Structure formats: C-alpha cells, structure tokens
Amino acid sequence: xxxxxxxxxxxxxxxxxxxxxxxxxxxxxxxxxxxxxxxxxxxxxxxxxxxxxxxxxxxxxxxxxxxxxxxxxxxxxxxxxxxxxxxxxxxxxxxxxxxxxxxxxxxxxxxxxxxxxxxxxxxxxxxxxxxxxxxxxxxxxxxxxxxxxxxxxxxxxxxxxxxxxxxxxxxxxxxxxxxxxxxxxxxxxxxxxx
Numbered sequence: 001x002x003x004x005x006x007x008x009x010x011x012x013x014x015x016x017x018x019x020x021x022x023x024x025x026x027x028x029x030x031x032x033x034x035x036x037x038x039x040x041x042x043x044x045x046x047x048x049x050x051x052x053x054x055x056x057x058x059x060x061x062x063x064x065x066x067x068x069x070x071x072x073x074x075x076x077x078x079x080x081x082x083x084x085x086x087x088x089x090x091x092x093x094x095x096x097x098x099x100x101x102x103x104x105x106x107x108x109x110x111x112x113x114x115x116x117x118x119x120x121x122x123x124x125x126x127x128x129x130x131x132x133x134x135x136x137x138x139x140x141x142x143x144x145x146x147x148x149x150x151x152x153x154x155x156x157x158x159x160x161x162x163x164x165x166x167x168x169x170x171x172x173x174x175x176x177x178x179x180x181x182x183x184x185x186x187x188x189x190x191x192x193x194x
Contacts, residue, residue: 001124003049003063006031008115010044015118018047031122048115053108054100062112067127068095069116075125077117081110088113 007016007028016028016039025040039045048066052059069078072095079091085106092099092109119125 003066003127004047006048006119006124007045008048008051008111009039009046012039012043015048015115016045031118053096053112054103055096055098056100057098060096060099062115063127065096065112066116066119069112070120070125070127075120077120078113080117081114 001017005018007018009016009028015031017031019027019029019036021027022038025038025043026045027036027038028045029036048062051062053062053065072078079088081088083091088106088109092112
C-alpha cells in the first residue's frame with residue numbers, strides 16, 4: 001500500500017485507507033479495525049505522501065522521515081508517543097537532526113512516531129515512492145522522416161479512439177409576421193398656400 005492511499009484525518013485517531021470519493025466527502029477504511037466510514041468534505045484529510053516536516057533547510061517529506069526512522073530502528077517499533085517529551089525530542093533529533101525546533105511542535109513529533117508504529121505493526125514499511133512506468137512510442141526512422149505534423153495529429157486522434165460526435169442544432173424556422181390584406185396608407189400633409 002502506497003503512502004498516497006493512507007490518510008490522516010483531523011479529529012479522528014489512527015490512520016485510514018482511502019476507498020473512494022463519496023457525494024458529500026470521502027469513504028475511508030480504518031487500518032486498525034477495518035471499519036468503513038464517510039468523512040465529510042469539511043474534515044481536514046491529508047494523504048501521508050503530502051505531509052512534510054519543517055527543517056532548517058526547507059521541508060523534508062514524511063516519506064523520508066519515516067524511512068529514516070525505519071533505518072534507525074532496523075524496521076522495529078520506535079519510541080512510544082506516550083514517552084516523556086524530552087525523550088521524544090531527543091529521539092526525533094536522532095532521526096532528523098536539522099528539524100526546525102520553532103515550527104515543529106511536540107504534537108507533530110508524537111504524530112510521526114505514532115504513525116510509524118501503526119504502519120510498522122501492519123508491516124507497511126515500504127516508504128519508497130511508487131515508480132510510474134513511462135510508455136514510449138518508437139517510430140520507424142522512415143516513417144519519422146516522411147511524416148508531418150498533421151498526419152501525427154490524425155494518428156494520435158485515431159489511437160485515442162473515435163472522436164465524440166458533435167451535436168448539431170436544428171435550425172428553427174424563422175418567425176414571419178402575418179401579412180395584412182391591404183398595405184397601410186401613408187398619411188399625406190398638404191400645405192396651404194397663404
């Protein structure tokens with residue numbers, strides 16, 4: 001399971017697996033008990049792959065921080081989030097020596113250790129980024145030399161499937177005012193000679 005599919009939801013304890021988009025929010029499944037629930041759109045939900053930790057050099061992705069904990073602990077559980085604050089901070093300094101002490105709060109440190117321990121208990125310790133396969137089209141050298149821009153566009157359109165049909169509007173008949181039987185007479189004004 002990739003970190004992009006694992007979510008942390010503000011106001012809810014634990015981690016959740018993204019299932020699908022619902023009408024009024026998202027549907028998630030708890031990683032601890034497997035129960036599904038609808039999370040309203042107003043709730044703040046974040047994928048673990050989108051979370052970063054402030055450092056003195058900028059930001060470090062949570063993926064890298066979790067991987068550093070994994071390397072430090074040899075894939076075993078780490079310190080409990082219920083430990084003393086000074087112990088938690090000292091251990092986090094071992095994991096990430098250059099974390100920004102003014103912007104990273106104790107609650108953030110506790111969350112990171114909690115998330116790692118939950119993922120370790122579920123044997124989800126592959127924090128590497130998923131590699132997307134790139135599909136490259138190789139054209140014959142003869143075809144590449146003879147082709148122009150317009151045929152390529154036609155080939156690309158043909159490869160993507162039939163083009164959707166355009167809807168044409170039927171012309172509405174013009175409304176014509178009814179003709180009266182006799183044309184209207186113009187009023188003429190005669191000038192009197194004085």
